[in-house]
Amino acid sequence: MPELPEVEFARSVIERAALDRVVAEVDDTDTYVCRPHRPGDIRAALLGHRLTAAHRRGKTMWCDTDGGPALGIHLGMSGKIVIADPGGHEIDGGDYWEGRRKPGDYRWARFTLGFADGGRLLLVDPRRLGRIRLDPPLDALGPDATVITAEAFARAVTGGTAPVKGHLLDQHRIAGIGNLLADEILWQARVHPGRPGDEITAAEVDRLLAGTRAAVRSALRDGGVHTLPIIARRRADGRCPRDGAPMTHGTIAGRTTWWCPAEQLFPLQHITQ
DNA sequence: TATAGTGTTATCGG
DNA sequence: ACCGATAACACTAT
Numbered sequence: 449m450p451e452l453p454e455v456e457f458a459r460s461v462i463e464r465a466a467l468d469r470v471v472a473e474v475d476d477t478d479t480y481v482c483r484p485h486r487p488g489d490i491r492a493a494l495l496g497h498r499l500t501a502a503h504r505r506g507k508t509m510w511c512d513t514d515g516g517p518a519l520g521i522h523l524g525m526s527g528k529i530v531i532a533d534p535g536g537h538e539i540d541g542g543d544y545w546e547g548r549r550k551p552g553d554y555r556w557a558r559f560t561l562g563f564a565d566g567g568r569l570l571l572v573d574p575r576r577l578g579r580i581r582l583d584p585p586l587d588a589l590g591p592d593a594t595v596i597t598a599e600a601f602a603r604a605v606t607g608g609t610a611p612v613k614g615h616l617l618d619q620h621r622i623a624g625i626g627n628l629l630a631d632e633i634l635w636q637a638r639v640h641p642g643r644p645g646d647e648i649t650a651a652e653v654d655r656l657l658a659g660t661r662a663a664v665r666s667a668l669r670d671g672g673v674h675t676l677p678i679i680a681r682r683r684a685d686g687r688c689p690r691d692g693a694p695m696t697h698g699t700i701a702g703r704t705t706w707w708c709p710a711e712q713l714f715p716l717q718h719i720t721q
Numbered sequence: 722t723a724t725a726g727t728g729t730t731a732t733c734g735g
Numbered sequence: 736a737c738c739g740a741t742a743a744c745a746c747t748a749t
Contacts, residue, residue, distance in 0.1 A: 526726090576744090610738075626728070
């Protein structure tokens with residue numbers, strides 16, 4: 449399921465396979481996924497146009513068009529992009545994550561662009577929390593996690609009494625980090641996920657920034673967030689890869705959270721490095 | 722059959 | 736109005 453690395457992969461698939469093709473058909477009849485538009489609005493805006501570029505900020509994608517509005521795509525919890533071309537040729541833009549969908553299975557297509565050449569771009573999304581909209585608002589998103597400056601990052605993860613994990617997940621503060629990346633970053637940085645933002649030290653900010661850059665880079669390189677070392681240890685018998693301590697878990701910032709109880713200590717006075 | 726879930730957002734209380 | 740916590744959303748997989 450999509451966090452920044454998965455969304456970037458989807459964006460690259462669109463860029464590689466869906467640009468410069470004339471839109472000849474649009475299925476925008478799923479009013480939940482295409483809210484707040486009415487059925488036919490997106491269709492009318494895109495028919496006859498081509499996608500000219502595919503962009504991403506955090507987990508939000510948008511495609512420029514030749515003269516029409518931008519097409520915004522958000523994958524939600526379970527969405528993926530599939531390009532289906534004539535002759536059965538298919539690119540599964542979510543092939544690297546679990547939940548094996550069989551080629552040719554379009555049961556959960558929630559939005560479809562049909563091209564004049566017979567190919568299609570589909571948003572396949574069983575859980576239906578993905579979203580398609582024209583000219584999606586981007587101003588509420590913080591800086592993308594791949595390009596955020598050290599100064600902006602420090603602002604994003606500090607302040608307030610909310611747990612630092614909540615700050616990492618807050619797309620207004622920094623865009624692209626999801627529940628799994630957040631656990632990986634906090635583990636790499638040896639920071640307890642529940643520590644209040646206003647108690648985070650400068651040294652912790654530095655480690656969190658290094659963890660963010662390293663985690664995002666390796667997930668992009670290795671094929672998604674489940675390739676990250678700590679993610680495979682999110683299970684009852686999971687152990688910390690560094691010290692072998694049994695991983696512990698709980699709910700922090702409203703999300704299931706796993707951490708190493710030996711290294712990610714809550715009280716400030718116990719932080720030793 | 723009951724529950725959890727890799728995301729976002731409206732709503733509520735302080 | 737701001738901040739933070741929680742419920743709701745829709746639906747599948749376990």
